Amino acid sequence: MNDRNIPHIVVSRLPRYLQALEHMLHDGIHTTSSQELGDMIGISAAQIRKDLSQFGEFGKQGKGYGVSFLVEQLQQILNVNRHWEIALVGAGNLGHAIAHYQDFNKHGFNVTMIYDSDPALIGTQIGSYVVQNAANMVDEIRKAGIKVGMITVPANSAQAVADELVKAGVQAILNYAPINLNVPEGVRVQYIDPIIYLQRMTYYLG
Amino acid sequence: MNDRNIPHIVVSRLPRYLQALEHMLHDGIHTTSSQELGDMIGISAAQIRKDLSQFGEFGKQGKGYGVSFLVEQLQQILNVNRHWEIALVGAGNLGHAIAHYQDFNKHGFNVTMIYDSDPALIGTQIGSYVVQNAANMVDEIRKAGIKVGMITVPANSAQAVADELVKAGVQAILNYAPINLNVPEGVRVQYIDPIIYLQRMTYYLG
Numbered sequence: 098m099n100d101r102n103i104p105h106i107v108v109s110r111l112p113r114y115l116q117a118l119e120h121m122l123h124d125g126i127h128t129t130s131s132q133e134l135g136d137m138i139g140i141s142a143a144q145i146r147k148d149l150s151q152f153g154e155f156g157k158q159g160k161g162y163g164v165s166f167l168v169e170q171l172q173q174i175l176n177v178n179r180h181w182e183i184a185l186v187g188a189g190n191l192g193h194a195i196a197h198y199q200d201f202n203k204h205g206f207n208v209t210m211i212y213d214s215d216p217a218l219i220g221t222q223i224g225s226y227v228v229q230n231a232a233n234m235v236d237e238i239r240k241a242g243i244k245v246g247m248i249t250v251p252a253n254s255a256q257a258v259a260d261e262l263v264k265a266g267v268q269a270i271l272n273y274a275p276i277n278l279n280v281p282e283g284v285r286v287q288y289i290d291p292i293i294y295l296q297r298m299t300y301y302l303g
Numbered sequence: 304m305n306d307r308n309i310p311h312i313v314v315s316r317l318p319r320y321l322q323a324l325e326h327m328l329h330d331g332i333h334t335t336s337s338q339e340l341g342d343m344i345g346i347s348a349a350q351i352r353k354d355l356s357q358f359g360e361f362g363k364q365g366k367g368y369g370v371s372f373l374v375e376q377l378q379q380i381l382n383v384n385r386h387w388e389i390a391l392v393g394a395g396n397l398g399h400a401i402a403h404y405q406d407f408n409k410h411g412f413n414v415t416m417i418y419d420s421d422p423a424l425i426g427t428q429i430g431s432y433v434v435q436n437a438a439n440m441v442d443e444i445r446k447a448g449i450k451v452g453m454i455t456v457p458a459n460s461a462q463a464v465a466d467e468l469v470k471a472g473v474q475a476i477l478n479y480a481p482i483n484l485n486v487p488e489g490v491r492v493q494y495i496d497p498i499i500y501l502q503r504m505t506y507y508l509g
Contacts, residue, residue, distance in 0.1 A: 116498070271504075295410075298475035300380065
């Protein structure tokens, strides 16, 4: 279990470091510096050094960071050096796109259950999976021990789905529905709402 | 043009306030308080009051905020009291899902151009749009005066697409490709990468 005292803002930057380092690794770059990494992702070198120092000593003074070593360390810190099963609720257009998104598997996230409440969708095939009846999800997800859920249903049913996921023991929810979710303490929610991101930019286009 | 001196972190919270207030409006709630709004989205009442005070006086002491008035004000501040045309590049699964996502239109974001470089996709229909040849996008987007782009191509072609969009005069890019983009100053990029969001939660699932 990770130290809860590290501010979430620090934790939230680690996946971006990991992503950039994985690209370096893929490009055959073996060592890097906080400066180079920072230039790549638009974060200051000082910030990167400070963030990483909260978790240990990963670089050698004047020698920079070993890319593959730092990738491994970050994967371990973020608990992504393993596979996570995911239950996806909502088998519409977005659910389809997500089920087909190969980057999830590449990063150890495997959508293994897909649910919907629409009788027209239950039993249909998405990739190698069959859409299951949402009425059974609490029992099935609990039995499978799945801890990560994704919500791709319309906004007006998202809270009800979140409640079910929590009941099933899910502790992390990626919510694509454009609505804020209320969940008990200890359950994490991240939001992917393109409207919010667009509006954060139109502010500057006035 | 908006005051660039307001910290981006403040700007970035405004769309979440707007979203919650729009839900209230939809539910027939006419007045609210920073406390109620804060409880809804998990931000402190003091933070909300402080953020809003940067843009003016929107509430009356002890009387709270008029929901529809505050919605209008936030829409104006965020420049979303108008329509924005969007050029979408990448007509694969994700591009399809986005082109069908009705919430964009509801919020004034209209995907009016869809591009791809795959001859198998060029000329195919997505909803009411025909996929156009990406080779023509710089001229066409510039001519149409489109300022907002979305990238839904694979990571290895995302930077090249971003360069073209910038050449075409696009000033705001919503990037779904899992890679950091380098753009000139004055161009805004927001990232939607589900892997990053999942990894921000698995940290806590150790």
